[in-house]
Amino acid sequence: MSIKISSLAKKLGLKTPDLKKQIKDLGFEIPKNATEIEDDLADLILSEFENPKEEEKITEEVSENQSEASIYEEIYEKTLEKEIIKSQRKLTAGKERKISDESVTKEEEELIDLPKEALKIPSIISVKEFSEKTGVSAAKIIGELMRNGILASINQEIDFETASIIAEEFNISIKRIRDEASLEDMMEGNLENLLKEDDKSDLQERPPIVVVMGHVDHGKTQLLDYIRNTKVIAQESGGITQHIGAYAVEVQGKKITFIDTPGHEAFTAMRARGAKITDIAILVVAADEGVKEQTIEALNHAKEAKVPIIVAINKIDKERANIDKVKAQLAEQGLQPEDWGGQTICEPISALTGDGVNKLLEDILVVAELENLKANPNRPAVATVIEAHLDPSLGPTATIIVNTGTLKIMDNVVIGGTHGRLKVMKDSRGKKLNKIGPAQCAQIAGIDETPYSGDILQVVPDEKTARRQAQQIKDLIGLKNRKTTGMGIDEIIARINEGKMKTLKIILKADTKGSLEAIKQALSKVKNEQVAIQSIHSGVGQITESDVLMAAASKAIIIGFHAEANHNVKKLAERENVEILRYEIIYQIVDELKKLLTGLIEPEIVEITLGKLDIKGVFLTKKKEMIIGGKVTEGKIEKKSKFKLLRKGEEVGRGEIQELKLVDKAVNEVEKDKECGLKVNTSNPIQIGDILEVMGFEKRFKSL
Template sequence: MSIIRVYELAKQLNMTSKEVIELLKKEFDIEVKNHLSSIEGEEAKIIMEYVEEIKNKGNKNEDINHNKEKNEEKNIAKHEDDKFDDLDVDDDFKKNEKIRKKVRNEKIKRHLGKENKKQEEQIEDIGIVTIPESVRVSEFAERIKKPATEILKKLILMGVFVTINQEISFEVAEKIAEQYNILLEKEVKQEREEVLINDFEDKEEDLMPRPPVVTVMGHVDHGKTSLLDAIRHSKVVETEAGGITQHIGAYTVDINDKKIVFLDTPGHEAFTAMRARGAQVTDIAILVVAADDGVMPQTIEAINHAKAANVPIIVAINKIDKSSANPDRVKQELTEYGLIAEEWGGDTICVPVSAKTKQGIDTLLEMILLVAEMQELKANPNRPAKGTIIEAKLDKGRGPVATVIVQKGTLKVGDSIIAGTTYGKVRALIDDKGRKVKSAGPSIPVEILGLAEVPNAGDILYAVSDEKTARQISEMRKEKERQQYFASSSKITLQDLFSQIQEGKVKELNIIVKADVQGSVEALKQALEKLTNDEVKVRVIHGGVGAITESDITLASASNAIIIGFNVRPNNMAMQLAEREKVEVKTYRIIYEAIDDIQAAMKGMLEPEYKEVITARLSVRQTFKASNIGTIAGCYVEDGKVNRNNSIRVIRNGVVIYEGKIASLKRFKDDVREVAAGYECGLTIERFNDIKEGDILETYTIEEVKRA
């Protein structure tokens, strides 16, 4: 006969006797007095089977602590009682209520065991659930296969009050998932944009030669426009009966059955602005220098911009028809900037030209083709198009019009396109001669009609699979832009100016100056603009006489500016508006205080630079070992003065082998603060004992150098 005591059962279940007594009463309807009570017969057998099942599962508390729903238990019990009554057994057995309860409880237990198993299988089916950084409640419920109402209840209990369509953070979702034994993982946000655009590297065998794209740069009045006009008229207009019907910011020139594409840009600023946006359009830069004027400031800038873009430079020495022309002087001046003419042994092609007489134009075009040939310019025309917007405008009759230079692939009428945040479908393509064309290959400039909005110059244009994809990318980009705008739209204060400069958020510090007289406005304006440095440009966007008004606050809010008042105050309405708009208004009675405050915000608060100063040089003449101290270096101070607070480095055969701190410094048996040159001393180094005779020790300090 089976028999088991309560305390033994508690030991096996890893529970207290009290918990076991409650369990017996609740689960098996067995009442016992205390931990010494014994259970025997059929009851003990059922309980032991229960214990065995739990042991096999490997988690003793899993099923014990499982709370069964009361309604479910009643339904099962009723169902089992009904089944029991239908059995063909004698009345005595039927009347034995105690055994009936035991059988019923055993069946309940088995049924719940099955339910638990089902639940475990369901969790296994769900596995690891991945969700984004934040997720809507409805979507989260769907992913973990739970009712949304149940999730909302749990959220309310946690103190999170949201609706079914609001989002919860990953951390909150993780806490909910833990209650269902579900493991959550944060979704790695893939740049879906890249997947949708599908821009890929072309195979070498797919590449074919393409025309070079040329930009003309140089100093003002050196004849850039005249040169472009000369090329255009001699090579384009003569083939067109009515001349060029329309100018699109770029045009093609045919020479020896080959094409050259010229970009008609405003100058090197636009050239670099496009490059800054990731649009490296130009293959060759033409530097126009006047033969009678030589290298000028903007010429130097153009050289630097072209070098930064890493494009070959061809120098066109213009105005050689003038009597004061001196091409050799130009070549001489160019050598100072690393451009040495070929005839002088360098690698820069210099072509004397005259835009007025058309002299040298053909030679210049031939040189462009020669340089292009050496560059081996190639692109794959048989792929979705990729290009760069070089100009865009809103035309009254045609809507948004963009000029694009195709860089890869072929752009066709009917293609779905995306450029920056705008998208559309190509309704028409117009070439540089005003003719409608069906397609445009690599390096060919065309005007596009069909975009929904006007894109920005420098935006990269992509042809995508369909208009839906283009719209999707556009929405993603607009959302990203919106987030960036809100992140950067916080108003500037002098206190946080430095941190914003460091983060690269502030390139310009806009200031509005209001004063009692016009003379003070001008004086403050000039003094403040002189504070401009490499990291931030001070710009006075408005100056006026009189009190600080609401219109000043509105302008400051729109321009993200600081208002400086000299001998004037804001009126009540303006002060209230400034508080609402979070615009900083600073008022001063003394002019240099205003300048000092701006200077302190810009320069005094800049992180100081740190400079290393060598304080002494010592040679190790002897070493001593001390059991409690380590290695003591007997040194001679050759130069300077060694201080106990100095940092120290150990140099062996010219190589620094350790840097650290001086642990102790002694003269004979006395601890000293410092030892001057020409004296001997003993020192130990913190956490370093590998000092050898002949080592050189250098002591140094790090000094703070305030930036000005």
């Protein structure tokens, strides 16, 4: 049904052109030559042009003998009744059956075709999209927004909180879509936050993601090559092997995804950017050489990442192989082998002949089952970049592993500060893929710029959203990187306090083994019940880029005793915001760390006086609520602050300031020598001449 615009204009006492302008102001585009509009829109306009003197009529109905408070209450109730009637009329506008202004019966409500189940709504949605999802006309939605003090056009976006208020007005249940990554989590690579919102009922078993680590020349690459060449998934075989940083194999009908990156530095680089994507670490140790410096370093990286470790004792075919010696060395580093009564799987293998490799793969499946690895394949994908480069023919490309959801060809994606539409997706054999699910890997192309290792990929609805979010992430990264590069103790304390850390993690480097042991012993005496120093890695020699990456990943600081850092290491530390503190005397290290720990100690919460207010008037008293006036005589008073009520110098009660007004303006605080009005919550009656002592709370740190 429709109504002539001229008839509606006449009814409202407006000229037709003026009414058309009002309609456009509401966000509706109508043709210049339109002569009619829909009934729903007409009803909405009528509801907004009701008699402006309605409130005066209500006031006239109130008895002159009533008190001011009861008059206000009755006016409020009558106005509320009118608003309810108006809202009900809007709810049923445009229905064939006429519903009176006075009430809406249960039978009449059933005529309104509203969704019965909770609708999934994104964090941001336009009025038009909200209308399409709910089945409620845009006119009614805009009307409800106006009634809640929000002026919005049909194309304007509203947040989820606003949408939920409007949905409640129409008895519609909505639920936030939790598939969308927050920009901060994407920037920080916080996969834990990105993945935790999935409903448990949606989760399905997924393959484990495995990284292989160890000392140089102990056989990492040889092991990966053997597995790739003998266990590659059948459908991927037949092509030319391409190094894409990750690949999948099949064992006993189950898949395992291996990250194929050189050394543990790449693994740590991803962790330094926040990406915690691996489920299991394989630590390769040569049976003829045993545990080496890089073995310990890789072990510490894996421990810090909190991933299960399986040890592959490689090169058992060598004459000088000594498996028991390797196990003893591992036990010294805290990895007690299973056959020695510990919990660490130690599998003797030969990556050259293949001996023990099948058993190693079976061990991975056993550990994966214990880890209960699951993901939701039925949602837009979240993935992590393993490596990226500029391809001469494809342009910017990236190797990614899907963490959750399903990634499809032609998906619009955001990756860190760049975006694009996936036009190419290939496996490790160069075969084109249409989609991949959780823990699967692929090389992708179609993005605007080359991303970084550890960047998070998120599928978004359209190109416009992708472009906007990529720019927002760039802006966030710019803000994050706009910081000083000073190495001062004060800056370290501030950063630790902001991070709410209870443990100070350090990496120790010294010129000799004797110095290293002396420093460890001295630091073991610096103790406190609430704070601890944890040495996550130590070694003899210069400070390296690997040390910096580990510190960045673990939020640790580096302490060097007669240990230098070259120019490249310093530049990396500056970029990653890692503190390198170098000392010549051991006791200076202890003193400086004590200062750092002071910033970590649990603060003592101390009650302080913010200000005082002299009560000059008491205007309205209700149960537990009062409206008062007064003058600030000391300090300042703040909204939502607690207060003590003082009478003749003695405390007679306590309460909280609910609202503050300076003249007619609502404010958050009032300073000394200014008069103000307050709405307070207290169970103790306030009298003229009382003093409000407004309280605040301050954190104070103790020294060790």
